[in-house]
Amino acid sequence: MKQYLRRKIKQFQDIKFRRKLIITYIFVGVIPIIVLGTFCYSKSRHQLIEREKKNIQDYMQQAVGTLNNQMQIYNNLSDYLSYNQSIAQVVGYPYKSYYEMYQQFTQDLDPLLASLKYFHNDVNQVTIYTSNDIVKHDNTIAPMCEIEKSSWYQAVKGSKQILWFADSETKNAYSCRTMPKFEKTDSDGILYIKVDYEALFDSFQSMSSSNYGVFVVDQNDSIVYEYQKFDKENQNLKLSYQQFHHQPLNVYTVMHTEAAYDNWTVYVYKPNKLLLLDVKQMIFGIVLVALVCILISIFAVTFISKIMVSGIEELTAHMAKVEGGHMEIQVTSESKDEVGELIRGFGKMINEINRLIKEVYESKITQKEYEMKALQAQINPHFLYNSLSLINWKALEAEQPDISRITLRLSSFYRTALNKGKNTLKIRDEISNVKAYIDIQLMMHDYEFDVEVDADEDIMEYETLNLILQPLIENAIDHGIDLLEDRRGRISIIGKREEDNIKLIVEDNGVGMTKEKADSILTLGSKGYGVRNVNERIQLYYGKEYSLQVDSQVGEGTKITICIPVIS
Template sequence: MKGGTWGMYNKIVLPVRNFFQKVSYQHKLFLIMCITVLFISIFNYGYLYSVIKNRLYASAYDNLAVSTDQLANNITAKLEYFSGLSNTIYSDYQVMQLLTNEYVDPGQYVDFYQFIGKYIQRFMAADPYILSITFYIDSNKIPPDMKYIKPIEQLEGSALFDDVNEARGGIVYGPASRWEETTVGESSSGTGSGMSYSFKLVRLLNYYTYGSNYGILSIDIDTRDLRRMFENELNNKDIFIVDAEGAIIVSGNSSHTSRKLVDVVDMEMTGLKDRSYTTIFFNGEQKLTTCRQLKNGWRVVALTSYTDVVRNINQSLLRMFVVSLVILGLSFFAFYVISYFFTRKVKYLIRLIKNVESGDFDIKVINAGDDELGKVISAFSRMAKKVNHLMKEVYEKEIIGKSTELELLQAQINPHFLYNTLSSMAALARRYHDERLTGMVISLSDFYRISLNKGRKIITVREEIDLTRSYLRIMMYRFEGLIHSEIHCEPQVMNYVTPKFILQPFVENSINHGISGDEGIRIFISAEEKEDKLIFTITDDGCGMTPDVIEKCLNGPSSGRGYGIRNVQQRIAMLYGDSYGIDIDSSPGKGAKVTIYLPLIRQ
């Protein structure tokens, strides 16, 4: 296995690698772009093939569904028309009286037949596709003429008779059957002699007052009335109208009429669900099929050629393939031109780099251009001119760095000297019983012990509060009786951390600018946890500040009034971002309130 892998590497990978090592950068760039675009094109073509194929299939199904829905709606409207016609005859009181009378005189029969004949002919003349209208009546009451009046015994025992009785006055549609006309003169529909197919609309006749039946109304309708609704679509579709039992009422081929659909089309009736879609074989060809069910249980089954859909898909994909080849050819040509102009500047940049490598920093670039490579060449030229200066700066910074290290070593000694000196001063003050001096020295010692503690920049809230208390005690010794302070901190915030010296600058600002003459100042300091933030508040009742002064304190120059406040704001922004910082609320004569927002970070 290892030998086979090594042999493949020697035969394929190694020659390709050697080839790429030998060819120029321009040709490498050209080949990489061509291969990349080729792979992308193949992927896009496969993706578009799938998308277009699915969309054309969906479009074919949608077109088939729309036409089938329209046909189903038209047939429903036609059946409702025939239903309305039967309602008109059913509710005609005069017809009901004539059909239920008991006739004795033969002359009365003649008048009855003449009236019924004219009555029925009026409806049939209005619609030439009505082949006949027949009343099936008890022959013991009215002698049948076998044209408009027929004995009800002809229907008894048939499935249609059982269905119409089960419908209890509702309309029943019978299966399609042959309708044979003898002569033109006897053709009740006026459609000419010959043979056609019809279906029956049947309903009970009863006294709608008493509810008892007196006969059956039957209307024979030419199936061509339904067929003409979809004749224009038979060029590219096969359409079947099927009754609830699966028998064909009408289709594009009259020879299929009255046959079972399953005997004509290779599919099961169970697959003909309303708004279902499937693919079947019919007449040796694959078909896309859909079905719509009507209110009376009939189904409209439509088939369209699957081959036509595939042909449209292949034609679309062929056009897309030709267009893709043209685009690829143009892309390859454009890549070659681009690679040439691109590598030309790269070669020029390589020459400049070699000059700098040889020690020639005096580079003059003429018309490098404004594109990315042109800017790189111009930047490289400017960089080369500054190399000597930068080298000198690096040398000077190294000397300064060494000096800084010495100063830091010295700074580590100074705090110890300062603590020892302050301790000696405090011992001397106690010896001479100077309590004020003792307290001031101890406070100053505590202040510097925390502020200079091993150079730490982040301390706990407890340490920051102790630092501020020490500073306040020092100031109270200085401004005896003029400073009144109160500090309140929630216990749970004492172990959170905070940048060092964020309270002292504000307390100092309140004391320096809030005390006027012999008037003192009250300072209240609090620390709390609120809305997932650590919040410090410094409030005083001093002389306050104008909006201009507040703006200078926060955003003024790096020297002068407010420098300490700006320093705090900048440190918070550098450590925690712009979501945290300082808010100052003050106005002249009403004191000031400073709120500091910090994140909740435990020690």
């Protein structure tokens, strides 16, 4: 576990600073926002669901209250009719003829019941059933024998209360009660009031916008009223009363309450997954605000990190350029913070380094020039040339052609070597100079070795440093050819162009050297001062990418390659 944490910490340390800021902000900013948003969403969702349940509960209570009020109105009407003396006199009167009975019913009973139905237009029927010997008159009064076989008759006969009956299949709702005995005939009566079924339960049809169901059942668990209101796409969520009893509580939210009359129980159910439909916009708003906050936070940290890190990234880019050798860059910053101070400090350091490099470089060049001028000053060209000319004439007078030839070659060599104080000349002149030097060496060695010069004509007009071949020829003779005992010496000088570079090669078949010695011949510790000096001059003049390359095999010879750029 510790190794895993160390590895992750190491990976975090290696990533870019801007990403570190973003990741850090995500951990200390965005993640808490997400956690807080999730918590708020969860709490809000729970509270909204509870509120929706409370709303349904309130709607149900209001609907039941409306039902109770309606039933109370009808009960008051029932009481009024049951204890009305005019009705008792009409119903309980001992009639002697049917005409007298009919006249009494039409003149007294019918207008009274009609007026009640006029003021209560949802009362469909008011009928008084009596054990008195009467003839049925319309729907207002009828003999008791008509209802003795009814399902509700026995329940009403044995009760002194108002009983309500309703049937969801036939859509009928009515109240029944026993009336006080009629004194004149000692007969019994039952008051039957039928009301509009839909009007009685109308309050249950506007409890919510949609997607809920209502069951009203009596004490025998029979359905008194049933109402289902579901959208077209949610019809599969409807339940029959039998299915309603077997649904798990986590699928549907179920609420119930008791009606005030006749032991009716009201059940309301709604699918849990649809509870949030009514509060969907509110939850969507909460989620949207949280997402907007997260996006704004990410944008803000990205923008701020860019501002904070841009200076460091610019400084890193400048440092990479300096590392690549581009020392001429200008580094500055107008920022007043620590990063700005760091950038300005780096700029001052680069300027100071450039100043020191310039001083050291110029002092070294000046030193080389002074050394060259001092060497040239030691050799007075006119005096030297006049002296060599005199020696030549003397040799000719004494009939010594070899002395004359050496004198002429020596004059030609020094004329090219001194080069009027200049450091560069054409490759053609450098080849001519080294040929003069080789002729002198051949005379000094009695022509004991061979020399071959093979330089392409197309490189002759290009520029080179003077006196870069002579030290290599001298090194080949002294340390290679002169030490041979088993074969004749040979030196090859080759000049050719390769793309934008010129290669000048000096190769001998001398005794050669070991790889260690070949690798060290160009270093400060080597004794080959002439070869090392040529290498330093080339790098100083053309740059570090140009130099000498030494390849040697013991017993086979040595090959030194000069690489310089093509310069007209």
